Amino acid sequence: MLGIAAAELGWAYLLSILAALLCVVYGLIKFNDSGPLSEELRDFSRWAPPGD
Amino acid sequence: MLAKIVLAILYIGLLLWLGYKGWREDRQAGDYLLAGRQASPFLLALSYGASFISTAAIIGFGGAAGAYGFSLLWLTFLNVFVGIFIAFTVFGKRTRRMGVALDAHTFPELLGRRYQSRFVQGFAGLLIFLFLPIYSSAVLIGVARFLEVNLGLNYTWALFFFIALMAVYVLAGGLKSTLYTDAFQGALVFLMMAGLLIFTYAKLGGVGAAHQALGDLAPQVPAALKSQGMLGWTQGLETGSPLWLMVYTTLVYAVGIGVLAQPQLVVRHMSAGSDRELNRSVLWGGIFTLGITGVAFVVGALSNVLFFQQTGQVAYNVAEGNIDRIIPLFVSNLLPGWYGVLFLLAMLAAAVSTLGSHFHVGGASLGRDFYERGLGSAGQGEVTITRLGVAVTILVTLIWGLVLPPSIIARATAFFFGLCAAVFLPVYFLGLYWKGMTKAGAVVSMLGGAGASFFLTAFVHVKESAALGLCRSVFGVDSLVAGAVPGSLGAILQYTDPNLIAMPLALILALVVSLTTPRPEADHIELCWRHL
Known part of the structure; x- marks a missing residue:
């Protein structure tokens, strides 16, 4: 595969590219999906220092 | 040589300016530690990538690919799929939200507050402080080896020179300064690696022909590697052999999975202002990581063909068994001189961005997590204590850089990644x-x-x-x-x-x-x- 002697390593080559494509597709689909802003979520009124 | 030195000095000046810019904007501890949770998506993605994929990946693991071949490509797959896709989609979003809910500024603090335990925070901080410098020293060794081969500097002096530069740069600014420089440096490294891939494949007649030529070199596998289970650079490793176990359990597993629990990367998730930054980081990060590690491993392995054509020896033998020297020798001896200059700057860039985030995290681990929370001590102020921790981390990194043996970059990196995964x-x-x-x-x-x-x-x-x-x-x-x-x-x-x-x-x-x-x-x- 692609001139690579071991099929297993050919798959590693191809899967690396496919994984990057997956990242691109996911990033494009969710490009503007912001969820709540961290600034809006900040509310420390209920926070108490951790005990031990 | 003069052009290289002038460019290096100009570049260092630019870094110091960016560090100063960050220092002016770090007005309080929240800014120093998390860049005020307002990092832009592109900045965050390049910063995450640059601090994750660095000189260690290019020189250390690229050199490992030069010795062990395309088996390292499984690490590229894990770097992209686990290190980017899973890290951001499965861990990143929840980390950001829980980090905000608990007002956590560091990874140990997130764990400590999640479990309401000062011990958890202090122990995590201590462990990171003690062992992160081993990984940092791997990065430092990488750039020192490059300076040694490319500029002809004495290796020990190169270590001292670079650590001094880092000390000025990091102690001046907080995370925001490293975010700025990471983004610039990430872009520079990416462009250089793209050029490297194109040059190598073009020189060897295209993708298929290059791989075929590498496979044909199998009879030239050095005896020291053959006896450990090496079959060939595209033939792989003998299943269950010592080399197979080392490559797949230490290099591929430890780094590929351990990335998920890297304290300097978890901080990046907590820096995001919203999910949008994380989503876009998946896009940029996937391309960036493939472009850096994929190229480094492919070119590292293919360097054998070019070395063999020029010298009649494969990379492992040209580097006299020190695999950390394979990529520097490849760039210095087989690429055009002007490219070597730019590559040198890219390696300085990669090392600065990674070490910047390491020292920052190491300092915060000692100052905020272990000293303030773990020991329950009241300090002189968060930023002061953290900067003291940064200074100690830099010193320990230098010591490790001086004592660690040759061919250590990839293994030292894998050690810290694996330890983070386990703990x-x-x-x-x-x-x-x-x-x-x-x-x-x-x-x-x-x-x-x-x-x-x-x-x-x-x-x-x-x-x-x-x-x-x-x-x-x-x-x-x-x-x-x-x-x-x-x-x-x-x-x-x-x-x-x-x-x-x-x-x-x-x-x-x-x-x-x-x-x-x-x-x-x-x-x-x-x-x-x-x-x-």
């Missing part, structure tokens, strides 16, 4: 997803993971146990399983990465202890989960 990954993952995970479960899991990792490293995994000498001084042998029958469990264990065993053990401990101890208070769990 932090179970409590981090379960802490984000399982309300039933208890403080006792977290404590036992972390102690068990760390204990198993250290025991196996010191007494079983022969590469480290022989170097440490502890096993020999106590039991009179280099490893407790030394002399095991080939193919037996003992023989496999002495070449299997300790953290491949320690991580599942820590996971089991976390589950069993949490199921048998009282659940956390409902109010606290509600607080942790309020934004999820």
Whole structure:
């Protein structure tokens, strides 16, 4: 595969590219999906220092 | 030579200016530690990529690919799929939200507040502070080797020169300064690696022809590698052989999985202002990571063909067995001179961005997590203590850089990644997803993971146990399983990465202890989960 002697390593080559494509597709689909802003979520009124 | 030195000085000036810009904007501890949680998506993605993929990946693991071949491509796959896709989609979003809910500024602080435990925060901080410098020294060694080969500097002086530059740069600014420089540097490194790939494939007649030529070199595999299980650069490694175990359990597993619990990367998730930054980071990060590690590993392996055409020797022999020198020698001897200059700047860039985030995290781990929270001490002020911690981290990194042996970059990197996986990954993952995970479960899991990792490293995994000498001084042998029958469990264990065993053990401990101890208070769990 692609001139690579071991099929297993050919798959590693191809899967690396496919994984990057997956990242691109996911990033494009969710490009503007912001969820709540961290600034809006900040509310420390209920926070108490951790005990031990 | 003069052009290289002038360019390097100009570049250093630019870095210092960016550091100063960050220092002016770091007005309070929240800014210093998390860039005010307002990092832009592109900045965040490049910063994450640049601090994750660095000189160690290019020079250390690229050199490993030069020695061990395309087997390293499995690490590229894990770097992209696990290190980017899983890290951001499965861990990143929940980390950001829980981090905000608990007002956590560091990874140990996130764990400490999730489990309401000063011990968890202090222990995590101490462990990071003690062992992150080993990884940092791998990066430092990478750039020093490059300066040694490319500029002809003395290796030890190169270490001192670069660490001094880093000290000025990092102590001046906080995370915001490293975010600025990371983005610039990430872009520079990416462009240089793209050029490297195009040059190499073009020189060797295209993708298929280049791979074929590399496969044809199999009879030239050095005897030292052949005896360990190396079949060829595109033929792979003999299953179960010492080299197969080292490459797949230490280099591929430890780095590929350990990335999920890297403290300097978890901070990046907490820096995001919204999910949008994380989503876009998946896009940029996937391309960036493939472009850096994929190219480094492919070109590292293909360097054998070019070296063989020019010298009649494969890369391992040209580098005289020190695989950390393969990429610097390749760039210096086989690429055009002008490209070598730009590549030198790119390597300086990669090292600066990674070391910047390391020193920053190391400092925060000692100052904020261990000293302030773990010991419960009242300090002179967060930023001052953290900067003191940064200074100590820099010093320890230099010491490691001076004492570690050749061919160490990839292994030192894998050690820290694997340790993080064993100690932090179970409590981090379960802490984000399982309300039933208890403080006792977290404590036992972390102690068990760390204990198993250290025991196996010191007494079983022969590469480290022989170097440490502890096993020999106590039991009179280099490893407790030394002399095991080939193919037996003992023989496999002495070449299997300790953290491949320690991580599942820590996971089991976390589950069993949490199921048998009282659940956390409902109010606290509600607080942790309020934004999820």
